[in-house]
Amino acid sequence: MNELLRRLLFLPPQASTLARDIDGLHYFVIISTMLGALLVTVVGGWFLIRYRRAYVDAHPDEYDVQARPPLWMKIAAVGSLFLLFVIWWSIGIRQYLELRVAPEGALEIYVTAKQWMWKFAYPGAARTISVLYVPAGRPVKLILTSRDVIHSFYVPDFRIKQDAIPGRYTTEWFEARSPGVYEVLCTEYCGTGHSMMRGRVVALDPGDFDRWLGGADLETPLAELPPQQYDPPWVVGQTARAPEVDPVVIGERVAETQGCVRCHSIDGTPHIGPTWAGLWGSVVPLASGDTVIADGAYLTESIMDPMAKLHRGFPPLMPSYLGKIRPAEVAAILAFIQSLRDVEAQPAPPPATRDGGAP
Amino acid sequence: MTEQSRHREDIEAGDLFADVPPPPPPDYLRDGRGIRSWLLTTDHKRIALMFYAVIVAMLALGGIFALLLRTELLTPDQTIMTAPVYNRMFTLHGVTMVFLFMIPSIPATFGNFVLPIMLGAKDLAFPRLNLASFYVYLLGTGVTLAAMVWGGVDTGWTFYPPYSTSTESSVFPVVVGIFIVGVSSMMTAINFIVTTHTLRAKGMNWFRLPLFVWAMYATSVIILLATPVIGLSLGLVGADRLYHFGIFDARFGGDPVLFQHLFWFYSHPAVYIMILPAMGVISELVSTFSRKPPSSYDAIAMSSLGIAFVGFFGWGHHMFVAGMSELDAGIFGGLSMFVAIFSAIKVFTWTATLYRGRVAFNTPMLYFFWFLFLFTFGGMTGVAVATQSLDVHWHDTYFVVAHFHFIMVGGTITAFLGAAHYWFPKMFGRLYSERMGLLTSVSVFFGFLFTFVPQFLLGNAGMPRRYYSYPARFQWLNVVSTGGAYLLAGALLLTLINLLCALKWGRRAGPNPWGSHGYEWMTRAIPIKHNFETPPVITRGPYDYHLPEEMPHVDPQAR
Numbered sequence: 055m056n057e058l059l060r061r062l063l064f065l066p067p068q069a070s071t072l073a074r075d076i077d078g079l080h081y082f083v084i085i086s087t088m089l090g091a092l093l094v095t096v097v098g099g100w101f102l103i104r105y106r107r108a109y110v111d112a113h114p115d116e117y118d119v120q121a122r123p124p125l126w127m128k129i130a131a132v133g134s135l136f137l138l139f140v141i142w143w144s145i146g147i148r149q150y151l152e153l154r155v156a157p158e159g160a161l162e163i164y165v166t167a168k169q170w171m172w173k174f175a176y177p178g179a180a181r182t183i184s185v186l187y188v189p190a191g192r193p194v195k196l197i198l199t200s201r202d203v204i205h206s207f208y209v210p211d212f213r214i215k216q217d218a219i220p221g222r223y224t225t226e227w228f229e230a231r232s233p234g235v236y237e238v239l240c241t242e243y244c245g246t247g248h249s250m251m252r253g254r255v256v257a258l259d260p261g262d263f264d265r266w267l268g269g270a271d272l273e274t275p276l277a278e279l280p281p282q283q284y285d286p287p288w289v290v291g292q293t294a295r296a297p298e299v300d301p302v303v304i305g306e307r308v309a310e311t312q313g314c315v316r317c318h319s320i321d322g323t324p325h326i327g328p329t330w331a332g333l334w335g336s337v338v339p340l341a342s343g344d345t346v347i348a349d350g351a352y353l354t355e356s357i358m359d360p361m362a363k364l365h366r367g368f369p370p371l372m373p374s375y376l377g378k379i380r381p382a383e384v385a386a387i388l389a390f391i392q393s394l395r396d397v398e399a400q401p402a403p404p405p406a407t408r409d410g411g412a413p
Numbered sequence: 414m415t416e417q418s419r420h421r422e423d424i425e426a427g428d429l430f431a432d433v434p435p436p437p438p439p440d441y442l443r444d445g446r447g448i449r450s451w452l453l454t455t456d457h458k459r460i461a462l463m464f465y466a467v468i469v470a471m472l473a474l475g476g477i478f479a480l481l482l483r484t485e486l487l488t489p490d491q492t493i494m495t496a497p498v499y500n501r502m503f504t505l506h507g508v509t510m511v512f513l514f515m516i517p518s519i520p521a522t523f524g525n526f527v528l529p530i531m532l533g534a535k536d537l538a539f540p541r542l543n544l545a546s547f548y549v550y551l552l553g554t555g556v557t558l559a560a561m562v563w564g565g566v567d568t569g570w571t572f573y574p575p576y577s578t579s580t581e582s583s584v585f586p587v588v589v590g591i592f593i594v595g596v597s598s599m600m601t602a603i604n605f606i607v608t609t610h611t612l613r614a615k616g617m618n619w620f621r622l623p624l625f626v627w628a629m630y631a632t633s634v635i636i637l638l639a640t641p642v643i644g645l646s647l648g649l650v651g652a653d654r655l656y657h658f659g660i661f662d663a664r665f666g667g668d669p670v671l672f673q674h675l676f677w678f679y680s681h682p683a684v685y686i687m688i689l690p691a692m693g694v695i696s697e698l699v700s701t702f703s704r705k706p707p708s709s710y711d712a713i714a715m716s717s718l719g720i721a722f723v724g725f726f727g728w729g730h731h732m733f734v735a736g737m738s739e740l741d742a743g744i745f746g747g748l749s750m751f752v753a754i755f756s757a758i759k760v761f762t763w764t765a766t767l768y769r770g771r772v773a774f775n776t777p778m779l780y781f782f783w784f785l786f787l788f789t790f791g792g793m794t795g796v797a798v799a800t801q802s803l804d805v806h807w808h809d810t811y812f813v814v815a816h817f818h819f820i821m822v823g824g825t826i827t828a829f830l831g832a833a834h835y836w837f838p839k840m841f842g843r844l845y846s847e848r849m850g851l852l853t854s855v856s857v858f859f860g861f862l863f864t865f866v867p868q869f870l871l872g873n874a875g876m877p878r879r880y881y882s883y884p885a886r887f888q889w890l891n892v893v894s895t896g897g898a899y900l901l902a903g904a905l906l907l908t909l910i911n912l913l914c915a916l917k918w919g920r921r922a923g924p925n926p927w928g929s930h931g932y933e934w935m936t937r938a939i940p941i942k943h944n945f946e947t948p949p950v951i952t953r954g955p956y957d958y959h960l961p962e963e964m965p966h967v968d969p970q971a972r
Contacts, residue, residue: 064870064890076802083797091790094760098785101767102774105703110771119959121769122708131761132754139750142800147743149802154739203576204669206734206809210875213806217735219670220575221663224736237884241809241877243569244576246496249880347664 069236069257070212071229072152077213079145086138153214156227160193167198167205167218170247172238179301180267181382184253186238188230189263195227201351206242209255217242230257305390308383317372322398327372328365330390331397339366350388357384438946440842440939455540456942460547461525462840467551468522469909471514472826474558476902478506483864483895489885499881500567501582507570508561512591513554515825516636516683519690520601521550523832524629526840528605530933531623533614533951535943538607546600549593557590569879571680574661574672578653585654588647595640602633602640616951620714623931623955624700624707627714628693631721635682635689638725643679646672670735677728685724685752687821688788689717691828692759695784698831699763701929702778703770706956712762716755723752733804742801749799756792760785773927776850780831783858784824791819794869809879812872815865823861830857830908837912838926842939843919849911856904863897931955 056074059081068074110117163186164175174182188194198207198218207226208215216226230236238253258266309315322331328338338348341364346352355362357379360372438444441458445451451459485492485499494502529537537543560566564583568576577584609622609630622630649660650672659665661672696713700706707713729737729745737745763785772778794816798804807813837845867890876887883891925934932955936944953960 064874066875076806079800080803080806083800083803087790087793087797090793091786094764094789095782095786098764098767098782101764101770102772102778102782105767105770105772107771107773116769117704117771118769119705121705123765123768128709128761132758135757136754139753139796142796143743143747143750146800146802147739147746150733150742150805151739153802153805203579204573204735208809208875208877210806215734215805215808219663219736221666221668222670222736237875239875239877243500243573243809243879245567245580246500248500249496249877249882252884347666349664351664 066210068211068213069231069234070209070214071231072149073211073213076149076153079142079149082145083142090135153226156195156225157193160195160227161189162195162197163188165196165198165207165218166201167207167240167251168201169203169245170240170251172207172251172253175301175385176267178267179304179382179386181385186253186255187263187266188255188257189260190230190233190257192260193227193229195225198224198226203244204242205240205244205251208239208241209236210239211236212255215241230255233257233259301386301389302393304383305386305388305393308379308386309390312375312379312383312387314387320394320397326369328368330394332395334392334395338363340364341366353388353391354384357387438941440937441942442841442939444942453544455536455544457525457529457537457540457543458840458940458942460543461522463547464517464521464525464550467554468514468518471509471554472518472905473909475506475509475514476905478502478509480898480902482506483898485881486883486891487895489888490882496881497565497567500569500879501561501565503879504566504569505561508557508566508587508591510821511570511683511687512594513557515687515821516598517550517594517601518687518825518829519694519832520598520605520629520632521546523694523836524605524625524632524690525601527836527933528626528629529608529612530936530940530944531626531931531955532608532612533617533932533945533949534608534612535945537604538612539604542600543604546597546604549600550597553590553593553595553597555590556593557587560586560590571676572647572650572672573676574650574653574669575663577650578662585651588651591647592644595644598636599640602636605629605633606637614949614951620710621951621954622714623933624696624710624713624717625690625693627717628689628696631717632686632689632693635686635721635724639679639682639686642675643683646675646679649675670732673732673735674728677731678725681728681731682721682724684817684820685720687825688756689720691784691825692717692756694828694832694835695763695781696759697931698777698781698835699766700956700958701835701927701931702773702775702781703767704773704928704958705766705770706954706958707762708765708768709762710954710956712758716758719755720752723748723755727752727799730799730804733801734808746799746801750796753792753796753799756788760789760792775834775847776845776854777831777835779851779854780827780834783854783861784827784831787819787823787827787861791816791823794819806875807872809877810872811868811876811878814878815868815872818865818868822865827857830854833908833912835927836933837915838922838938839933839936839940841916841919842922843915844922844926845912845915845919849907853904853908853911857901857908860897860899860901860904864894864901865897867891867894867897930958930960 056077060068060077063080063084065077065080068077105116162177165186166173166175172184172186174186176182176187196207196216198216199222200218200220202220204220205218206215207218209228212228212230214226214228216224218224234257236255236257238255240248240251244251317325317327319325319329320331322329333348336348337345338352339345346363352363358376359374361370364370441456444456445454451463454460481493482499482502485494485502525537525543529535560583564586566582566584566587568580568582568584572584572588609626613622649658652658653660653662653667657665659667661667661669663669696707727745727749729741730749733742733746763781794812798807798813798816834845834850837843871887871890871894874887874890876883922938924936924938927934932949932951935949
């Protein structure tokens with residue numbers, strides 16, 4: 055029955071634990087909608103034929119200008135409809151709560167949307183783009199945000215959807231019932247590439263997932279999937295090193311090897327460049343006279359193009375790291391800077407530039 | 414001064430020729446000739462006709478955009494246009510249909526034409542304001558269309574920031590154009606409210622108002638309360654773009670979701686702005702053609718006000734997946750469903766009105782029949798998408814597209830076409846071809862079904878809206894939908910041709926070709942400029958079909 059109705063209504067496969075219940079409500083709602091519309095139409099159509107003018111003129115006693123339905127019928131009609139809506143509502147809100155509140159201990163994965171791709175950050179340092187790896191049979195909680203405009207993370211097979219909103223964190227969760235590949239679509243219009251902003255959820259066997267996350271041989275679990283659906287998680291191969299799992303630790307190491315800390319202090323002491331202590335989220339005065347919030351976007355830009363928005367009071371010395379640093383390393387540095395946000399900066403003002411500079 | 418007393422005075426003054434009755438004044442179409450007499454008229458009927466012409470042109474324009482969109486969607490990838498063009502095209506379609514066609518459609522044309530006549534008034538309370546509203550509408554339409562054609566806007570008609578504040582396309586002039594159109598709607602709304610309060614004929618109390626007037630009144634109240642909000646919200650988007658205030662921009666501490674609240678606080682009631690006039694038309698049609706009063710006048714009149722009131726409290730159901738709290742989702746879902754109860758009361762009442770009537774079957778009635786099915790189905794799918802857990806799957810998919818087209822096209826356009834046929838004899842004094850009318854009506858219905866039923870299924874299958882390219886498994890349903898769209902467009906074109914032909918070659922109609930008891934049929938075949946030669950006195954309700962068929966008693970000249 056479930057399978058027949060699902061196919062009749064063109065619903066996608068029920069790949070998450072909640073999908074089947076939601077589809078149950080779906081059938082109930084759609085069938086009662088169809089019956090309701092049909093009932094009104096059939097009754098209306100019957101009256102149109104039964105009381106057509108030619109017939110009524112031949113049978114004048116059929117015509118009763120004052121005829122109206124009895125009161126009980128009106129109350130029954132409106133009352134039963136009201137009851138129907140109350141049932142829909144009470145099932146709907148309960149399922150909505152289940153959809154929204156992730157179970158305790160769910161695996162947390164950060165999702166960052168940007169025009170026009172999805173980026174996933176796993177516990178540890180693993181990062182992927184467009185392909186989300188999850189363990190089947192375990193609840194997975196996605197924590198979403200966006201770097202530019204609003205996007206929406208939609209997996210039809212799981213019956214889940216959640217907007218990714220810049221400046222906010224939203225969550226959604228699911229539990230894939232079995233290993234497989236499921237389509238991800240963006241459902242909030244986000245510009246030219248909106249309809250191509252697609253991705254995939256690859257649900258792995260839980261053991262395989264843990265091995266994958268630990269940086270083990272990647273080919274093993276995925277080889278079981280149909281070959282045309284297999285996409286090697288290439289980004290992971292660059293960063294997922296088993297011993298270093300904390301992005302802050304990686305960030306600190308990258309900051310040393312890339313030489314960042316030669317100019318930027320991490321304890322708040324004034325130095326050649328602005329200190330990283332307390333930098334994250336602060337308001338940065340720019341040489342141009344504007345200000346900017348030191349968020350991921352600004353810091354990334356300043357790493358790639360330091361002169362674009364120069365911090366007021368600091369000399370234009372920093373070289374561009376464009377092409378010298380990998381995206382995963384940038385992310386790690388940002389995580390490191392973020393970890394320093396509560397370190398107190400020294401009250402001493404930064405040294406003025408030699409040429410006077412802009413105030 | 415009445416005709417007789419003037420006559421008596423003339424005789425007393427010794428004017429021997431005075432007992433020859435003066436020639437009756439010409440009807441409104443012939444009262445004044447030349448383009449000037451139209452462009453500068455303050456006659457509500459002429460203004461209505463000017464609105465009518467422009468609004469039909471907007472419908473045609475929006476329809477052409479829709480056909481281009483559907484053609485593009487024939488194949489999963491590029492068919493006739495590129496992605497940026499497609500994105501501009503669906504914005505054009507949405508903005509044209511919603512702001513330039515749908516919102517002014519029935520109020521500015523049929524409302525403008527029949528509302529004062531139904532009230533027994535000579536004109537609207539502020540005739541010059543009425544004319545001004547037409548030119549303001551033209552200005553707004555011109556600005557909007559010019560900006561969209563030359564600059565192009567690719568935000569969709571909802572203008573969600575931060576996309577709308579960061580896209581390269583020319584959002585600002587379009588927003589200004591829509592603001593101007595909104596001002597025009599408000600002018601019309603004020604006019605209708607004041608007219609209904611102050612210019613009712615002698616003897617017309619509030620419960621003798623035709624139900625169409627109740628619907629227009631409720632619509633006007635919504636327009637007046639909600640339109641300033643959309644004007645301001647779109648203004649803020651414009652300001653955000655120009656001056657980077659950051660009201661909706663998270664980088665400056667703003668909140669993009671705030672815009673969605675402001676936008677839907679207007680735009681959800683705007684859905685009722687679009688459907689309430691249609692409901693008013695349907696109430697008139699049903700009563701006239703079944704020769705019975707509505708089975709409950711009070712239920713229809715009061716449910717209009719109920720929709721206008723409760724409709725303001727359901728906007729949050731557009732944000733179930735935008736990070737809304739579960740409590741809010743519960744409240745908004747419940748309130749949205751509550752609005753549907755009022756609509757259901759209307760549907761029950763219309764259906765019950767047919768019971769034991771003398772039902773004439775003709776084009777307007779056929780449109781009523783389509784309306785009954787499409788509106789009930791569309792309305793109940795509206796309650797379905799207000800069911801929170803189901804909306805998570807359906808939100809922003811083609812299911813939603815199909816749902817609101819069922820209401821807007823299946824409801825409002827069907828009623829618009831019904832009204833176009835129903836009041837055609839009163840507007841132009843001629844009858845359209847009934848056979849062609851029925852044929853086009855049937856084709857409109859089937860074209861509509863083929864267009865939008867596949868879209869429900871596409872939404873179930875998970876196809877998101879505003880998709881330029883789509884996974885190949887969605888293709889055959891899209892092809893069916895496109896075929897339906899062409900059928901629908903052809904049927905609408907034939908309808909227009911049928912009515913245009915009737916203008917020239919239609920049989921002449923009498924003052925009351927449908928045998929209606931509605932007040933607007935008590936004027937002459939084509940009303941004169943001020944509608945009535947003598948101010949009418951109302952002694953019965955508009956649906957008193959238990960009274961014998963009477964001569965149009967408010968118009969002595971029509972004897």
